[in-house]
Amino acid sequence: MSDKVSDAASPVRMIPSDSGERPLAGLGLCLSGGGYRAMVFHLGVLWRLNETGQLTELDRVSSVSGGSITAGVLAKNWAHLEFRNGVAQNFVDLCVEPVRRMASTDIDIAAVALGMLIPGVSISNRVAKAYRRILFGKATLQDLPDSPRFVFNATNLESGALLRFSKPYLADYRVGKIDSPDLWIATAVAASSAFPPFLSPATLDLEDEEWVTEPGNDLATPDFRGEIQLSDGGVYDNLGLETVWKKCKTILVSDGGGHMAADATPPTDWARQLRRVLDVEDNQVRALRKRQVVGAFQSGDRTGMYVGIRSHISDFPTSVLSADPVTVTRLAATPTRLDAMDPALQEQLINWGYVVCDAGLRSFHLADDLRGAPATGLPYPHRTLT
Numbered sequence: 001m002s003d004k005v006s007d008a009a010s011p012v013r014m015i016p017s018d019s020g021e022r023p024l025a026g027l028g029l030c031l032s033g034g035g036y037r038a039m040v041f042h043l044g045v046l047w048r049l050n051e052t053g054q055l056t057e058l059d060r061v062s063s064v065s066g067g068s069i070t071a072g073v074l075a076k077n078w079a080h081l082e083f084r085n086g087v088a089q090n091f092v093d094l095c096v097e098p099v100r101r102m103a104s105t106d107i108d109i110a111a112v113a114l115g116m117l118i119p120g121v122s123i124s125n126r127v128a129k130a131y132r133r134i135l136f137g138k139a140t141l142q143d144l145p146d147s148p149r150f151v152f153n154a155t156n157l158e159s160g161a162l163l164r165f166s167k168p169y170l171a172d173y174r175v176g177k178i179d180s181p182d183l184w185i186a187t188a189v190a191a192s193s194a195f196p197p198f199l200s201p202a203t204l205d206l207e208d209e210e211w212v213t214e215p216g217n218d219l220a221t222p223d224f225r226g227e228i229q230l231s232d233g234g235v236y237d238n239l240g241l242e243t244v245w246k247k248c249k250t251i252l253v254s255d256g257g258g259h260m261a262a263d264a265t266p267p268t269d270w271a272r273q274l275r276r277v278l279d280v281e282d283n284q285v286r287a288l289r290k291r292q293v294v295g296a297f298q299s300g301d302r303t304g305m306y307v308g309i310r311s312h313i314s315d316f317p318t319s320v321l322s323a324d325p326v327t328v329t330r331l332a333a334t335p336t337r338l339d340a341m342d343p344a345l346q347e348q349l350i351n352w353g354y355v356v357c358d359a360g361l362r363s364f365h366l367a368d369d370l371r372g373a374p375a376t377g378l379p380y381p382h383r384t385l386t
Contacts, residue, residue, distance in 0.1 A: 011241055011292035022301065026059040028244030029148075030253045033065025033234035034309070035195065035336040036103050038256025040346050041309050042070040043096055044353020045254040047379055052361065053086030058148040060247055062240040064233030066256065066336075068152045068192035069135070072185050073098050075150040076139050096350070102134050103346050107338040124202035127338070128190035136186040141167050143185070151243045153233035154191040157201055159219050162236050163228065164243055165192070174219045175228075176211045191230040195336070196278070200231040238286045241293070245302075253293060254353070255308035257286055258336045297364060305364035307356045309349075319359035321375055323352060323385035347380040354379050 029049075031042050049055050063071035074095055081088035081095075088094075107130050132138070144150050144167040152165040159174040165188035171177035187204070194202040207226040233240065234257075244251055266276050296302040310332045313323045331352055334345065358375040360366075378384070 011239075011245065011289040011296070023247055023249045026248035027054075027057050027250045028060040028062065028248030028252070029058055030240040030244050030251065031061070031063040031067030031071050032239045032253075032255045032257050033067055033193070033195075033232060033336075034256035034258055035066045035338055036341050037258070037309070037331075037334040037336060037349065038066035039069045039099060040103050040341065040349040041256040041331075041353040042067055042254050043099055044350040044355070044379065045307065045357040046070070046074065046095065046353075047091065047350065048354045048357040048361070048375065049252070050088050050091045051375075054252070054361075055081075055088065056083055056086045060149045060151065060244050062151045062153060062242070062244040063192065064153045064237060064240040065193045065195060066338075067240060067254070068189045068233065069102060069131070070095075070099055071150055072131075072152065072189045073102075073135055075144045076136055076185060078145045078148075098135055100343075100346055102131075103341045104343070105130065105134060106340045123199055124190050124194050127193070127199060128184070128186045128202075131186035131189055132184065136184065136189070139185050140182050141165060141170075141185060141188060142180060142182055152188040152192045153237060153240055153243065154188075154194065154202070154230040155233055155235040157229040157231050158224055160236075162233065162242060163191070163230060170206075172219075173216060175224045176213050176217045176220050178206065178209045178211055181209070192233045193338070194230060195232045195338075196235065197275075199338070201229040202231070204228045204230055234282070238282060239289050239293070241289060249302060251293070251302050251304035253304070253306045254357070255286075255290070255306065255310075256353075257282075257309070258332070261333075303365075305360040305366060307353075307360035309352070309356075311356050311360075313355070313359060316356070316359035316363040318362040319355075320362070321355045321358055321378070323355050327385050328352060344383060347383040348385065351378045351380055351383055351385055355385060 032038055061071050077094040082090050107127055146167065149166055154163045154165070156163040156172050156175070159172050161172050161174050163172045164170065165181070165183065169177045169179050170181040191202040191204060194200040205227050211225050213220045238257060239253055239255060267273050290306060293306050297304055312325055312328065313319050331349055
């Protein structure tokens with residue numbers, strides 16, 4: 001097989017600064033969008049990855065939207081995780097409990113209402129303020145670990161490309177980069193989760209920052225380096241694949257994205273029909289990326305696993321834990337919102353993420369990395385999936 005990545009077969013697009021060489025090593029994790037539903041589902045995936053020692057092996061974590069909330073909590077607390085034999089003993093206290101507090105908080109309705117009623121207060125600012133208050137405080141991107149590298153992705157509505165927030169730099173391949181950005185984690189996560197149309201756009205004023213121009217930056221002008229309008233990272237890359245796929249040989253994908261239901265009488269008014277059209281586009285792009293990711297695993301171009309909130313446990317023949325398809329379908333139908341979630345629903349979503357992650361590790365031939373940590377039960381045994 002050629003070392004060159006085939007653009008036709010790849011779920012991501014190569015850009016001028018990419019070498020085009022197929023990565024030979026590295027373990028990357030992608031956390032998709034999907035509001036609180038995805039945020040909580042990802043907790044279950046991370047829970048099982050921690051038990052199996054996979055977290056300490058990660059080189060890069062890339063996230064969008066709801067996945068960025070979970071990734072942000074993991075990143076902020078990384079230095080305080082007490083790893084013993086590769087397993088964080090305080091993972092639940094430092095990662096699970098803060099995210100669950102967030103999942104018990106209404107954001108989107110309150111943010112929209114206040115953003116519309118109070119002059120000078122944007123919706124995205126209200127969301128960022130809630131993230132600071134509940135999760136991140138005044139922690140900045142410079143407080144993140146050097147390894148693994150955490151990348152929070154937003155969509156730059158001006159350039160039509162990703163704006164990537166990380167500790168080493170903030171960058172858009174068309175606009176340029178800012179080295180060592182001293183931005184709040186809450187700001188990056190709010191931009192990454194600016195779900196359209198209600199929580200978008202997030203406005204970021206970078207006019208006074210020192211921009212670096214690199215080859216391929218065709219929009220390296222002041223009008224693109226001032227106030228930048230950003231939307232949810234999932235608009236551009238709904239699985240958060242791009243920054244991991246180009247750097248890592250082994251890819252773990254956790255997809256908590258939603259599913260567009262059939263509708264015999266779709267709305268005809270412009271606002272709701274536009275929402276329906278956007279859902280169709282998102283559904284098709286997500287399905288295409290999923291097929292290409294799994295195809296890359298099957299061809300040997302990459303190793304790794306894909307697990308989704310809409311997966312069926314029967315798709316994983318080596319699974320050892322069970323989940324009723326009816327229950328899973330109900331969980332996957334949880335609305336894509338930043339709206340307070342019932343504790344029982346949170347626990348079932350975490351359990352489902354845990355179960356499907358264990359099944360994925362086994363079925364995608366990663367069972368050798370389980371390090372003798374069998375899945376003997378659910379994180380919340382009283383919330384069964386059967």
